[in-house]
Amino acid sequence: MSLFDWFANRRKDGPISQERQEREIADGLWSKCEACGVMTYTKDLKANQFVCVECGHHHRVFSDDRIHQLIDQGTWQPMNAQVQPQDPLKFRDRKAYSDRLRDMQTRTQLTDAVQTGTGKLDNLPLGLGVMDFRFMGGSMGSVVGEKLTRLIEHSTAAGLPVVIVCASGGARMQEGMLSLMQMAKISGALERHRTAGLLYIPVLSHPTTGGVTASFAMLGDIIVAEPQALIAFAGRRVIEQTVREKLPDDFQSAEYLLKHGFVDVIVPRTELNSTLAKLIRLHQPVPSSPLKPLHTVSNHHVAIT
Amino acid sequence: MPTTQRKTILLDFEKPLVELEERIDQIRNLAEDNEVDVSTQLRQLETRADQLRQEIFASLTPAQRLQVARHPRRPSTLDYIQAISDEWIELHGDRGSGKDDPALVGGIARFEGRPVVMLGNQKGRDTKDNVARNFGMASPGGYRKAMRLMQHANRFHMPIFTFIDTPGAFPGYEAEELGQGEAIAYNLREMFALDVPIVCTVIGEGGSGGALGIGVGDRLMMLEHAVYTVASPEACAAILWKDSGRAAEAAEALKITAQDLMNLGILDVLLPEPLGGAHADPVKATEILREALRENLESLLVLSPAERRDLRYQKFRQVGVFAETAHPSTV
Ligand SMILES: [Zn+2]
Ligand SMILES: [Zn+2]
Numbered sequence: 001m002s003l004f005d006w007f008a009n010r011r012k013d014g015p016i017s018q019e020r021q022e023r024e025i026a027d028g029l030w031s032k033c034e035a036c037g038v039m040t041y042t043k044d045l046k047a048n049q050f051v052c053v054e055c056g057h058h059h060r061v062f063s064d065d066r067i068h069q070l071i072d073q074g075t076w077q078p079m080n081a082q083v084q085p086q087d088p089l090k091f092r093d094r095k096a097y098s099d100r101l102r103d104m105q106t107r108t109q110l111t112d113a114v115q116t117g118t119g120k121l122d123n124l125p126l127g128l129g130v131m132d133f134r135f136m137g138g139s140m141g142s143v144v145g146e147k148l149t150r151l152i153e154h155s156t157a158a159g160l161p162v163v164i165v166c167a168s169g170g171a172r173m174q175e176g177m178l179s180l181m182q183m184a185k186i187s188g189a190l191e192r193h194r195t196a197g198l199l200y201i202p203v204l205s206h207p208t209t210g211g212v213t214a215s216f217a218m219l220g221d222i223i224v225a226e227p228q229a230l231i232a233f234a235g236r237r238v239i240e241q242t243v244r245e246k247l248p249d250d251f252q253s254a255e256y257l258l259k260h261g262f263v264d265v266i267v268p269r270t271e272l273n274s275t276l277a278k279l280i281r282l283h284q285p286v287p288s289s290p291l292k293p294l295h296t297v298s299n300h301h302v303a304i305t
Numbered sequence: 306m307p308t309t310q311r312k313t314i315l316l317d318f319e320k321p322l323v324e325l326e327e328r329i330d331q332i333r334n335l336a337e338d339n340e341v342d343v344s345t346q347l348r349q350l351e352t353r354a355d356q357l358r359q360e361i362f363a364s365l366t367p368a369q370r371l372q373v374a375r376h377p378r379r380p381s382t383l384d385y386i387q388a389i390s391d392e393w394i395e396l397h398g399d400r401g402s403g404k405d406d407p408a409l410v411g412g413i414a415r416f417e418g419r420p421v422v423m424l425g426n427q428k429g430r431d432t433k434d435n436v437a438r439n440f441g442m443a444s445p446g447g448y449r450k451a452m453r454l455m456q457h458a459n460r461f462h463m464p465i466f467t468f469i470d471t472p473g474a475f476p477g478y479e480a481e482e483l484g485q486g487e488a489i490a491y492n493l494r495e496m497f498a499l500d501v502p503i504v505c506t507v508i509g510e511g512g513s514g515g516a517l518g519i520g521v522g523d524r525l526m527m528l529e530h531a532v533y534t535v536a537s538p539e540a541c542a543a544i545l546w547k548d549s550g551r552a553a554e555a556a557e558a559l560k561i562t563a564q565d566l567m568n569l570g571i572l573d574v575l576l577p578e579p580l581g582g583a584h585a586d587p588v589k590a591t592e593i594l595r596e597a598l599r600e601n602l603e604s605l606l607v608l609s610p611a612e613r614r615d616l617r618y619q620k621f622r623q624v625g626v627f628a629e630t631a632h633p634s635t636v
Binding site: 082083084085086088089091092093094142143145146149171173174175176177178179180181182183184185187188189190191192194195210211213214215216217218219232233234235238239242243245247251252260261262 | 474475476477478480481482483484485486487489490491493494495497498513514517518520521533534535536540541544545546547555558559560561565566569571617618621622624625626627628629630
């Protein structure tokens, strides 16, 4: 029985009272799909990697769950979890940046918008970075730049492939030019990783935009995207103001980028783990003999004269 | 030179200065008509005008500096390239996108006897030219042309000078379709791989990824009144303050001036501008730029390609401010 059938059967179990369901939504026991409106047990949604069982909509998945989905149990080794954001510009818009950071850390239990580490994916060792959209829209400041750079540098030294799951609104304005420069810093680290002959695969999840798109998201040896993810450099509204016309509905979607040659493959989340494993295995060095012989022959004898 | 004879484009903070200069002119004319000797008074007033100009330009706010950086008469990339080169040939085409991008120009020049590839963002010199140049906002083809020219430089061992002057990469429909993000990203990575010396100079407006896309080098230089910002103050105000009218506040908060970037450890060389800004004395501005390019190129030419790549990497590697503590409560 497929997972899908299992969910379908489960829904047949009988109706639940309206009242009970409302109470359970409030408790977070039930989740409503923002695409099709169908209610699913949050536990079931999580079991299906936050992909709607009804319509296939990919809900946002946060860094802890993503690591859990991709990394073999017991192999995750977080790196640089102690790297903390600062407020170098003493930035204050409608709220002080230092207050924003403190609130975000309390609310998300994250230090900043990325988790990095090493682990095994289907028994394949790799360096993994996972951005987290909850933390200030996944924006890239000094901490995101530093942690990803260290991840790439470590992977280069250790000879590991790198996978970075992107989810970002772009550069973090509250750190000004320090944020912009992280784009160059990470790209420089990727240049060295690439020169070492190692594989880098960014996974573009919803949304991947701005400075992240204009740096490490687009620098993959192979670029993977999740279905219907928004992938953009400039924002849709900015472009609509510039061109003064309505843009196609699928503009800047993963499918649109694939059609235009900027994404290599769109992979449903439920197949992400196996696809990444397949890609990494296809790039592993082949031992000495370039091709498998068509048939094996035994007992060649060399005459010694 | 009296301002009234030049049809200068005035910035609002220059008003007191202009009023004073107009008074000087009036007195001079009056004296000529009546054959009175007012040379002492005139000298005093002119000294005061000089002082006032110095005071105004020494204490420009970031928003005022942005106005100077965007001044329509400010020398552009092609102005500087033509002024500092003994020879120059502009080269077009990225060999891929099917059209040339006039918002990003480049070619080969002879600089102090040596062939150098020069390229940069090009704003228009008047309204018509500005429309043709897309206000200096390059398309993916522009960034790809820049990379093609830089790889040419690498192949023939020519140093590279880039000149940055753009509000940002073009946010257009076609630009997205042709991979604006990919074009910039590719340049960021590949500029680290180049063997030849690279000197980048922000001559006016350094707008976000559109500036950085030709901004990875061994040296970052900035003219005194140039700005370099992660997002335009207007866009930043619209997003963070929900009010684009508060751009002056955003310009202040974003730390976009040359001195700010020096303090943040991003800028290597701050180039003083002639009094009143580069547009007030383009010849002098050119001399300052030429001298700085020569000096920095010389110091880079003595290094090996591997040393340059290493130092270039370290230069960007060290940018960022963060803390390392075991407890997440130190913000
Ligand atoms: Zn659904
Ligand atoms: Zn045989």
